Amino acid sequence: MLYYERKLKKKGYDFVIGIDEAGRGPLAGPVVAAAVALKTYSFKNRIDDSKKLTALSRQNAFFEITEKSLFGIGIVSEAMIDRVNILEATRIAMHNALSSLIEKSTLLKADTTHVIVDGNMKLDIDLPYTAIIRGDSKSKSIACASILAKVTRDHIMLIYDRVFPEYGFSRHKGYPTKEHRDILKKRGPSAIHRKTFYGV
Numbered sequence: 001m002l003y004y005e006r007k008l009k010k011k012g013y014d015f016v017i018g019i020d021e022a023g024r025g026p027l028a029g030p031v032v033a034a035a036v037a038l039k040t041y042s043f044k045n046r047i048d049d050s051k052k053l054t055a056l057s058r059q060n061a062f063f064e065i066t067e068k069s070l071f072g073i074g075i076v077s078e079a080m081i082d083r084v085n086i087l088e089a090t091r092i093a094m095h096n097a098l099s100s101l102i103e104k105s106t107l108l109k110a111d112t113t114h115v116i117v118d119g120n121m122k123l124d125i126d127l128p129y130t131a132i133i134r135g136d137s138k139s140k141s142i143a144c145a146s147i148l149a150k151v152t153r154d155h156i157m158l159i160y161d162r163v164f165p166e167y168g169f170s171r172h173k174g175y176p177t178k179e180h181r182d183i184l185k186k187r188g189p190s191a192i193h194r195k196t197f198y199g200v
Contacts, residue, residue, distance in 0.1 A: 001048075001140040002041055004116055004132065013114040017101065017127075018141025019094050020118040022050065022149035024086055026174030027184070027200050028167070028193045029157050031081060033074040033093035034148035035101040035115075036141055037108070040068050047143050049136040050150035062151040065144045072100025073152055082196045094123060097145075118142050164190045 005016045015037050023031040045061040046053065053061065065071070074096030081089040094117065102108050115129035118136050123129055135142040154173055161170035167190055172180045174192075176199055184193075184200065193200045 001138060001143060004130070004135075004139045005038075005041070005141060008114045008116075011114075012112070014112040015108055015114070016141050017098065017108075017113065017115045018117075018135070018139055018143070018145045019098060019115060019123075020136050020142050020146040020149055021090050021093060022146065022153045023174070024090055025176070026194075027176050027180065027197050028078060028169065028174035028190065029160060030075050030077050030153065031086065031089050031093050032076075032149045032153040032156070033090065033097040034145040034152065035072045035074075035094070035097040036065065036145040036148060037070040037101060037105075037113075038068060038141055038144060039070070041140055043068070047140055047147070049134075049143055050146040052137075053147070055154070058147050058151050058154075061144075061147050065148060069144065070101055070104050071145075071148055072097045072102070072104070073148065074098075074100065075152075075156070078192050078194045081194050085196070086194075091121060091123065094121065095125065097149075098123075098125065098127075116142055118146065160192055164192070 017037045019035045021033040045064050074093035076089040076093040120131050136146040157169045157173040189200050
């Protein structure tokens with residue numbers, strides 16, 4: 001999972017920042033993005049696309065990643081998602097995550113830093129970047145970002161579960177499972193549901 005990182009290092013980039021998101025598909029809650037610049041590529045925990053890991057594996061990896069990287073998190077609310085659409089909200093979350101990371105270090109310079117982002121997202125940033133389809137399965141930096149974004153969003157949804165216990169957010173995290181759709185039919189949307197999404 002280091003092909004892109006090694007390729008960019010050979011081109012003279014000292015820092016590679018991986019960016020990914022979690023929460024584009026759910027019917028409720030925010031979309032969360034993470035930006036990660038790894039200090040090392042050596043990990044005890046398994047690093048992979050967050051969707052391929054168990055919740056416990058993600059949690060364990062989360063703590064190790066935060067210890068071995070510079071990182072930033074971007075969170076865009078369901079209200080903003082409804083206002084601007086999920087694609088633009090995801091872009092905003094990614095920009096915010098990157099800005100948060102950059103604020104933590106004076107070492108990140110435009111001529112020595114390259115961003116790699118999962119999917120085909122177009123970013124309006126001053127740094128060079130490469131979009132990689134299924135990047136969370138091909139790049140360790142992006143995989144780490146996917147884990148940070150996923151764990152952060154899951155924790156947010158666990159908090160929302162305490163506020164709206166009747167919706168079962170702790171189980172489905174807002175994704176359109178049968179259980180979630182059935183609850184929506186019975187109760188209607190909560191304050192954190194995305195009103196512009198089909199099925200809400």
